[in-house]
Amino acid sequence: MNRETEIDSTVSIMRRIRSIPLNSVPMRIQTPYLLFLADAQEVLSLKVAKGIVDWRPELCVGEIALPDCAVTLGVPQLTLTEAKERGAKTMVVGMNNSGGTIAANWIPTVLEALDRGYDIASGLHQRLGSLPEVRDQARRNNCQLIDVRHTEIELKTGTGLRRAGKRLLTVGTDCSVGKMYTALAIEKEMRARKFDADFVATGQSGIFISGKGMAIDCVVADFISGAVEQLSPDNAANHWDIIEGQGSLFHPSFAGVTLGLLHGAQPDAMVLCHAENRNFMRGMRAHKLPGLRETMELNLQTARLTSPDARFVGIAVNTVDLSPKDSQAVLEKYATEFELPCVDPVRTGVASIVDRITDLWPSD
Amino acid sequence: MNRETEIDSTVSIMRRIRSIPLNSVPMRIQTPYLLFLADAQEVLSLKVAKGIVDWRPELCVGEIALPDCAVTLGVPQLTLTEAKERGAKTMVVGMNNSGGTIAANWIPTVLEALDRGYDIASGLHQRLGSLPEVRDQARRNNCQLIDVRHTEIELKTGTGLRRAGKRLLTVGTDCSVGKMYTALAIEKEMRARKFDADFVATGQSGIFISGKGMAIDCVVADFISGAVEQLSPDNAANHWDIIEGQGSLFHPSFAGVTLGLLHGAQPDAMVLCHAENRNFMRGMRAHKLPGLRETMELNLQTARLTSPDARFVGIAVNTVDLSPKDSQAVLEKYATEFELPCVDPVRTGVASIVDRITDLWPSD
Numbered sequence: 015m016n017r018e019t020e021i022d023s024t025v026s027i028m029r030r031i032r033s034i035p036l037n038s039v040p041m042r043i044q045t046p047y048l049l050f051l052a053d054a055q056e057v058l059s060l061k062v063a064k065g066i067v068d069w070r071p072e073l074c075v076g077e078i079a080l081p082d083c084a085v086t087l088g089v090p091q092l093t094l095t096e097a098k099e100r101g102a103k104t105m106v107v108g109m110n111n112s113g114g115t116i117a118a119n120w121i122p123t124v125l126e127a128l129d130r131g132y133d134i135a136s137g138l139h140q141r142l143g144s145l146p147e148v149r150d151q152a153r154r155n156n157c158q159l160i161d162v163r164h165t166e167i168e169l170k171t172g173t174g175l176r177r178a179g180k181r182l183l184t185v186g187t188d189c190s191v192g193k194m195y196t197a198l199a200i201e202k203e204m205r206a207r208k209f210d211a212d213f214v215a216t217g218q219s220g221i222f223i224s225g226k227g228m229a230i231d232c233v234v235a236d237f238i239s240g241a242v243e244q245l246s247p248d249n250a251a252n253h254w255d256i257i258e259g260q261g262s263l264f265h266p267s268f269a270g271v272t273l274g275l276l277h278g279a280q281p282d283a284m285v286l287c288h289a290e291n292r293n294f295m296r297g298m299r300a301h302k303l304p305g306l307r308e309t310m311e312l313n314l315q316t317a318r319l320t321s322p323d324a325r326f327v328g329i330a331v332n333t334v335d336l337s338p339k340d341s342q343a344v345l346e347k348y349a350t351e352f353e354l355p356c357v358d359p360v361r362t363g364v365a366s367i368v369d370r371i372t373d374l375w376p377s378d
Numbered sequence: 379m380n381r382e383t384e385i386d387s388t389v390s391i392m393r394r395i396r397s398i399p400l401n402s403v404p405m406r407i408q409t410p411y412l413l414f415l416a417d418a419q420e421v422l423s424l425k426v427a428k429g430i431v432d433w434r435p436e437l438c439v440g441e442i443a444l445p446d447c448a449v450t451l452g453v454p455q456l457t458l459t460e461a462k463e464r465g466a467k468t469m470v471v472g473m474n475n476s477g478g479t480i481a482a483n484w485i486p487t488v489l490e491a492l493d494r495g496y497d498i499a500s501g502l503h504q505r506l507g508s509l510p511e512v513r514d515q516a517r518r519n520n521c522q523l524i525d526v527r528h529t530e531i532e533l534k535t536g537t538g539l540r541r542a543g544k545r546l547l548t549v550g551t552d553c554s555v556g557k558m559y560t561a562l563a564i565e566k567e568m569r570a571r572k573f574d575a576d577f578v579a580t581g582q583s584g585i586f587i588s589g590k591g592m593a594i595d596c597v598v599a600d601f602i603s604g605a606v607e608q609l610s611p612d613n614a615a616n617h618w619d620i621i622e623g624q625g626s627l628f629h630p631s632f633a634g635v636t637l638g639l640l641h642g643a644q645p646d647a648m649v650l651c652h653a654e655n656r657n658f659m660r661g662m663r664a665h666k667l668p669g670l671r672e673t674m675e676l677n678l679q680t681a682r683l684t685s686p687d688a689r690f691v692g693i694a695v696n697t698v699d700l701s702p703k704d705s706q707a708v709l710e711k712y713a714t715e716f717e718l719p720c721v722d723p724v725r726t727g728v729a730s731i732v733d734r735i736t737d738l739w740p741s742d
Contacts, residue, residue: 113534114600139600170477174630174662231600236478236503238599238634263637266538266684270602270638277630298538301683312679319665320630 043160043225044103044133046072048094049087051079052109052120058190058296062137063087063108065219069198075100077108080119094123094130104160106222107136114139114163116148124148128157135160137218139232162221163229172239172278174320179249180375181321183281184259184330187309189268189296191289192359193259194220196330199359200285201256203368209377211254214246216275220258230260231271238271239320242278252377257281263312264304265295273316280321283374285367286310289332290344306348327374328355328367407499407524407589408467410436412458413451414491415443416473416484422554422660426501427451427472429583433562439464441472444483458487458494468524470586471500478503478527480512489515499524501582503596526585527593536603536642538684543613544739545685547645548623548694551673553632553660555653556723557623558584560694563723564649565620567732573741575618578610580639584622594624595635602635603684606642616741621645627676628668629659637680644685647738649731650674653696654708670712691738692719692731 049063057064067074067087075097076090087108092100105127107120116124116138124134124142128151136142142159143149152159182200184193197213198220204211213220215227233241246255257279261268288306295301304312310326317324329348333341341358349356355366413427421428431438431451439461440454451472456464469491471484480488480502488498488506492515500506506523507513516523546564548557561577562584568575577584579591597605610619621643625632652670659665674690681688693712697705705722713720719730 139598172631174659174665176664231598233599234503234595235597235599235602235635235638236595236632239631263680264683266641267536267603268600269641269680269683270634270636271599272634273627273637274599274634277633295538300540301538315676316627316633319628319633 043135043222046075046100046102047135048092048097048102048105048127048132049074049077049089049108050105050120050123050127051077051083051085051087052107052117052123053080053082054109055084057085057087059110060085060087060108061190062110062219062222063106065194066106066108066222068195069223075102078105078123080123094127094132098130098132102132104133104135107134107138110137110218116140116142116145121145121148125151128152128155131155131157133158133160135162135222137162137222137229139163162218163232167228169233169237169244170240171236172243172274174239174277176280176320177243177246177248178251179253179255180251180283181246181255181257181279181281182283182285182327182371183257183276183279184285184287185272185276185309185313186259186262186287187264187303187306188262188289188292189265191287191292192330192332193287196285196287196359196364197256197258198223199364200367203364204254204256204371207368207372209254210250210252211256214255214257216242216245216258216260227258230275231268235270235274238274239278242275246279259287262295262304262309263316264301264309266298266301276313276317277320281317281324282321283327283371284313284317284324286313286326286329287332288329291335306352310352326352326354327370328357328364330357330359330364330367333358333361407586408497410439410464410466411499411586412456412461412466412469412491412496413438413441413453413472414469414484414487415441415447415449415451416471416481416487417444417446418473419448421449421451423474424449424451424472425554426474426583426586427470429558430470430472430586432559433587439466442469442487444487458491458496462494462496466496468497468499471498471502474501474582480504480506480509485509485512488512492516492519492521495519495521497522497524499526499586501526501586501593503527526582527596531592533597533601533608534604535600536607536638538603538641540644540684541607541610541612542615543617543619544615544647545610545619545621545643545645546647546649546691546735547621547640547643548649548651549636549640549673549677550623550626550651551628551667551670552626552653552656553629555651555656556694556696557651560649560651560723560728561620561622562587563728564731567728568618568620568735571732571736573618574614574616575620578619578621580606580609580622580624591622594639595632599634599638602638603642606639610643623651626659626668626673627680628665628673630662630665640677640681641684645681645688646685647691647735648677648681648688650677650690650693651696652693655699670716674716689738690716690718691734692721692728694721694723694728694731697722697725
């Protein structure tokens with residue numbers, strides 16, 4: 015971990031001197047990746063790996079899983095040897111569990127990968143180096159252990175002061191409803207239209223995809239909003255930061271992170287992300303999903319603390335479980351009910367949301 | 379820090395085995411205390427030290443300050459030698475700054491205290507041991523460095539599940555409006571009436587006063603609500619945890635912590651704390667203080683996510699700046715407007731709030 019710490023500190027000092035946006039990832043993640051799916055039973059728990067496949071397929075030579083893994087990401091299923099032959103440099107621990115810990119049955123694969131010269135990158139809370147056998151194996155093979163959730167960068171508490179430039183934040187009715195996907199799709203569409211727009215990663219998947227950012231749910235609680243202010247500093251008047259949201263104001267485990275992120279992001283524009291046909295909050299049988307209107311109202315009410323003119327510019331619905339016909343019907347229903355562009359980013363793209371942004375903020 | 383880590387880990391393991399509430403403070407803080415006021419310019423920045431003087435005066439032999447300190451806590455002003463002669467064992471760094479760092483001009487006093495055999499206890503974010511000269515001096519003198527904000531205890535994400543027992547949480551229009559003071563006063567009054575009630579510390583001052591608890595603003599953001607669930611676990615049906623609130627849902631720096639704490643606490647009862655004659659959020663010239671009704675409405679709305687029947691049982695107003703007559707008038711005004719017991723805990727005590735609790739939850 016010392017090596018990482020040094021890198022982070024160096025990055026941190028350099029960035030403070032050069033005063034460019036903070037970056038919590040050592041710029042040393044070697045690609046391409048081999049994705050380790052561990053013993054995942056549902057794709058939801060593979061957000062990290064799936065995000066990389068969806069957005070940077072060229073960086074993924076394949077996937078490797080434990081025998082009892084129940085899912086695939088549709089990339090080649092390879093052994094450590096085969097992946098190495100295809101050039102894989104880093105094995106990404108692609109599965110996440112709510113505790114963010116490294117399960118005992120994952121360790122043998124990690125140790126073998128290190129023996130074959132792979133760097134290991136993880137988005138879990140638990141540091142890879144906290145496992146003595148992993149730390150020692152990495153040292154022996156002179157391989158890097160990269161925990162994208164951890165940073166040594168000096169953080170400050172939030173100021174709540176307005177910053178120059180424009181900001182869009184994706185918010186959700188729940189966790190895992192497509193906030194990162196929607197933000198990346200909006201960045202892509204805006205860039206295609208020559209907007210000056212940057213995706214701002216606030217979670218491990220986004221960091222792997224964009225190569226920078228900070229895992230907001232991992233900072234000390236006192237610094238949530240301050241960290242987001244540092245991630246999205248003053249910028250040109252027409253610049254857009256497209257900030258990846260986290261969690262939901264209605265999720266009993268993570269709403270605090272969501273609120274701090276919202277206050278630090280001080281969004282001009284918000285996009286509501288929702289997964290159709292989900293009845294309960296993720297992992298929370300006792301908690302029903304909030305309604306879209308209720309979610310928008312609480313986000314608007316709280317966002318206005320640091321961004322008085324915050325408004326919604328669209329709704330992004332994950333309708334993967336629906337037929338094309340039903341999907342279309344759902345999108346039209348919400349579009350009418352809320353008088354907002356309503357899309358399924360995967361099925362329809364996000365053009366109508368960017369149209370709305372263009373109408374509301376015509377560049378001079 | 380190793381010694382601390384060992385102690386914490388031991389405590390943690392013991393507590394998991396014995397499944398009693400977590401405790402993030404090594405049970406080794408030697409008393410009595412000498413309070414180090416550093417170069418404080420306002421009493422607000424001495425919350426830690428003032429809390430100890432107010433609630434455990436018998437633990438404070440005196441105070442020591444730097445030449446440019448502008449305030450006193452009214453305890454004997456002593457040199458390190460004089461305090462040692464009066465039995466002081468631990469020097470408490472009693473000043474807090476928003477960054478939570480140890481200022482360079484404080485260090486000489488800390489080093490001299492270590493040379494005279496004092497343990498040093500701090501509630502700052504920055505670990506005392508992160509300063510090499512302090513760490514080495516402590517080692518040389520075999521003194522303890524105690525950072526009450528840091529714990530090695532294993533945390534879990536919040537579940538949002540209902541727990542047995544009753545809980546009261548103090549919430550505020552702003553930071554530093556008396557949430558800890560009010561909670562301690564309610565614990566004292568309830569115990570005098572033979573309630574089974576325990577103060578639950580969520581900040582450094584409360585930890586020094588009660589000898590246990592967890593500094594919630596210092597846990598990793600993902601675990602805010604989970605940490606509070608661990609601090610206030612299942613209990614007897616008639617047991618009351620009187621949980622110290624933190625920050626304010628309307629404070630741009632800390633609202634995330636406040637919301638996570640609220641969800642983890644799942645309060646049956648809430649007491650609104652407010653400082654009269656304060657116009658702006660603490661340290662936030664750009665942000666006006668929210669109204670009492672607005673604050674109660676947002677706290678009720680968000681509290682109901684994990685505590686559907688949450689309700690307010692009183693209002694505690696800090697009227698220190700007002701004449702007795704004006705204070706009385708303010709308390710009566712709020713009592714009438716909100717139909718709740720309204721007190722100034724320092725001037726009137728909190729009996730009327732505990733009366734209301736007795737009416738609402740008559741013990742069987």
